[in-house]
Amino acid sequence: MSVATINPVEPFLRSDRMPHIWCPGCGIGTTVNCFARAIVDSKIDLNTVSVVSGIGCTGRVAGYVKFDSFHTTHGRAIPFATGLKLANPKLNVVVYSGDGDLSAIGGNHLIHAARRNLDIKVVCVNNLIYAMTGGQTAPTTPEHALTSTSPYGAAEPSFNLPHLVEAAGAVYVARWTTFHVRQLTRSMQEMFAKKGFCFIEIISPCPTLYQRRNKMGDGLDTMKFYKEVSKVKNGAPTSELGLSMTGEITVGKFVDRDRPDYETMQRAQLVQTLGDRYVDPTETTCSCSDM
Amino acid sequence: MAAKGRVSIIVERCKACGFCVEFCPTKVLALSSAFNSKGYHPPHVVNGEKCSGCDLCGMYCPDFAIYGFKTKDGEAKKEAENEG
């Protein structure tokens, strides 16, 4: 007599839309497994979870998860999430998007949300490329890698995302690969428990484009590669987290600090200046219907 | 000796990436020679008695096609279910 069980991730999937469009060996689905398990373990009220994503392969996550989910415009998941959170502070707002979406077209919004320390959680799946559109160079593409818009090898320095968001003001910064499923789940759980701007970068395979063009094998080869070259260095200085094509991938939790989040700062300032004339926004923001 | 766990496989979701086969700590799985309707070889259980129900396969699977679970103690050795 087996224990009747269902896949822990299944209650969080829009099962009517399975199978999904991600390629064989793509790591995005793996990150969603970790996300689902972290949500369960965090005991968050599922009705309060809102997932906001941008455009790209990772952007499709919003369409596959069974939460209030928003597939927005390219690069603008974070400002959408900003409005959503500020209008409805009881929501747990998660931005789930890709490296190009968040750090190229969305770069400005990334740094300002981190600066403001908005209480939103950002999951950045970094496959080092613009995958959905056919494999173009991203700000995170390592030097010398071949892409469709760098056919002779990328010759730009690539972004060190943990360093960028730490400098901008994020209070929680971690990086894992899709190989590190247990640590990633734990990081996501820590992120949910933390108030303020949290950022988790997940290095993930894009076997169809990044790995194939650079002759690095398929998804499984990449996972084995991550296992081989990753080194866990919790607390390492983020300035040392740059990525190269074949070099060490430093993973771990790098920033976990406390500073007042945006709403706390706003309230404190307004209460100080206005005293009891200040009206809490949550009393009136959601009053636009006659429900 | 009864297996401590079992896996459940949704064959039609599988894209044969091989993660579950590779990362199972006790090498319970192998890719089968069967096909699903998309032409992929889904995994099947080859060492069921070694399954501990750790669900690492489930955590790794990018296609939500497999998961492991712990069974009650003392259960007779069983093949994994193949669903769908």
Next chain:
Amino acid sequence: MKADPRGVLTGTHFIDGDHACCEGALAAGVRFAAGYPITPSTEVVERFASRVPTVGGVFIQMEDELAASIALQGAVWGGAKAFTVTSGPGFSLMMEHIGYAVMTETPCVFVNVQRGGPSTGLPTLPAQADMMQARWGSHGDYEIIALSPNSPQECFDLTVHAFNLSEQYRVPVMFMMDEVVGHMTEKVVIPPADQIDVVPRRHTKKSVEDYLPYATNGDGVPEMAHAGEGYKFHVTGLTHDEHGYPNMTPPTQDKLLRRLQSKILNAAEQIALNEEKDLEDADVVVVSYGITSRVAQRAIDMAHERGLKVGKFRMKTVWPFPDKRIREIATHVKAFVVPELNLGQMSREVERAVGGRAKTFGVPHAGGSVHRPQDILKVILEAAR
């Protein structure tokens, strides 16, 4: 539903159009604004930032117009009424997100206090040269509603109306002010809250199991839900089906786009708000909107003094364009005169609707100031010949 009194600054005020617009938004129940400074619109959100902490609500100055134009939509889905305010260059930046609001049917208002363009143009001086952009600025096929106030009083009244239209039709509404109306100071009477009608969010009453985010009945407008209520809905800018799921096939595209179009066009006559005067026996009709309509009134009076039969058609709703009404009027007049602070935008629409039944004379102006009444009179005289 009546306005929430907490946001209504009942009384007689002496304020400019920008300030009146802000009060209109507050009266309509707006409790979220995301803005970015741009002359001559900034005062709207400056006032909002000053008012909203004692009314209850949120203002955030975002890092750019792209952020502002989508942050307000996040707020709408979180349960608030929201808007943003800009001028030409910012309006251009917001175009993608106006399209997103159209596609996702997000009720909201975009205020454009028009200034001289193109590009940086004349930041502190008026124009009405974004009228076509208000209609066609975003990519793809869609219908839009655009309003044009001609006084600070209308900046209050028509802002309330703009939000009501946006909620009724679940469409972003373009509130097309101009720098003169925005910066002119006049008497603005704000009535008591119980005399202001507001359209509430068309929130679904269906259960979680039965609710389909983009299924419609009757008027082609779906019911809305907000994040956090348990509906677990999906919203996407991709072509989608009634579940809100991406469904990128030609039949779905056709069905969706035609519904988005017809929900506005089928209601065009209810939406139309025009001021008509002396049309019955007119030889010439002056079609105008915004600040130009006030100069046009003077020109019409001057024409009347000369014994000419000149009628007035002032558009308060500019889009959807009042095709039907203009076509009707064209059957019994000689000519239309269309003064506007641009080199010919709405005059093309008039000409199109008139369809050759009468003559159309534009009175173009590159912007930077308003017309002189005699400039419009000159064309009226020509049209009357």
